[in-house]
Amino acid sequence: MKPFLSVENMTQRYPDGQGGELTVFEDATFGVEKGEFVVILGHSGCGKSTIMNILAGLSDPTSGVVIMDGTEVKGPSLDRGVVFQNYSLLPWLSTLKNVTFGVSARHPEWSRAQVIEHSTKYLAMVGLEGDVIHRKPSQLSGGMRQRVSIARAFANHPKLLLLDEPFGALDALTRGTIQDELLKIWSGTEQTVFMITHDIDEAILLADRILLMTNGPYARVAESVEITIPRPRNRTEIIEHPNYYAIRNHLVTFLGKRSKEMAGQKTGEGSNRPTPVRIDTTEPEEPENAPPALRAVNE
């Protein structure tokens, strides 16, 4: 059976400005299950935002298809909510109106009062209450703007939530609070989340599965690392979990070394599926304190 979201042989090329072509990635193929929280990690410029824009339907790949829930993605849809890297709030609208903007697009049949009530509820969920919701985005802090943007996306109950480096510009403290809020909202719903980040610890905290990208050009989604740490997870407790450092080391090594070694390799024919990786030091057959097992299962 096909996964909920299925990316098949997706290729993106751009003219390189000198008459030639720049292949960002070629024949990328991967899937995301319903309700899954997937994080994609990779160096700057490898093509993460390009993938996200294609998933959102905001741009078309050079070739390949994206299938969600059995139908091909053609153009943007309310079923795919996007939290843009730079918040993308409409600066002439108040905080509340930025959210009602989305809600009334999703539910045109609702009354004004219903729309406001629903929006206020989601703003409260991300900790924005009272006077603040009548301020303009320019009068909010970066963290508050980010939360408005998250509230706008969540209030619409999209089947798929796309987050492009949503916490990139935040300080560690705010980032932690919003991560918790995000997990809280996500765990109460059936939503599928696809998120980009640069932060390894954030990725381990949030994800069910991490997709690792090699450097471009000809970037590949090379590995799919399962996060074998049970939920609910807590920032301070997960670092004590036996799998934490094993997974973290694997990710650091990939980003630090292997992403460069594997870069720029043309892979030839066929689709490029990520290699599934499962790291679990707590499995019964493994002796305690054994070096982390790394098992690459090729399909």
Next chain:
Amino acid sequence: MPTSSLNFRAAILSLTLLVVGLLIWEAAIPAQKAVGELTEYELLTGAGQPKAGVPPPSEVIAKAWEQLSNPFYDAGPNDKGIGIQIGYSIYRVLVGYALAAVIAIPLGFLIGMSPLAYKALNPFIQVLRPISPLAWMPLALFVIQDSEASAIFVIFICSIWPMLINTAFGVAGVREDWVNVARTHELNPLKTAFTVILPAAAPTILTGMRISIGIAWLVIVAAEMLVGGTGIGYYVWNEWNNLDLTSVIFSILMIGVVGMGLDAALGFVQRAVSYAE
């Protein structure tokens, strides 16, 4: 606190400059028209006639008082109150300007959204824009056969360009992120235009509208000098023909005050639609 004291000091300085300027003007006038010192030739040619001299500010102020205390009197075609004359001018400006806005803003939207429309219409705009609006006057008078409508047409043609160009520029420059917000919310093109593009481009559009009203007010004076009949431009020219320089100076001041008022009104709207990113 510091700004209020700055404003206060600026007001004091403005007032001082005004008073000093008026005093110098007042003091300079009598020296000019000491009738006794004129030669016989000057007397004969009329140079000594009091009416032909530049009046002192006290006379202008007295004139202003007289005119403004009864601005709407109407004593025949050549003797109407300043309020009526200015009213005619404002009416012409507003009609021509409104017609220009009704055409320029939608057309600017089209040009801003469509690179094809931009490329196709740009040559026309580039050729038509630098034409002095008054150069259209003879053609307008011939085609329209009506001096009133011709004056309005001249206002229309001079105020259309800044609005058209600024609207196109503002619409083309709307951040792609905001348009993407509209797209991810599946807004139809009309809804996108009204709820995203228009508010996003509004400050730029208003800048164009403000430039236009300024130009329109400059042009109406000249246009009315040409077409005659009514209006502040005609009034200035008529008083010049009467050699009533006091009225000329007074009406020059009134032109400035009304122009300032029109600009302030659009400045108010501009502030209302502006936003901080």
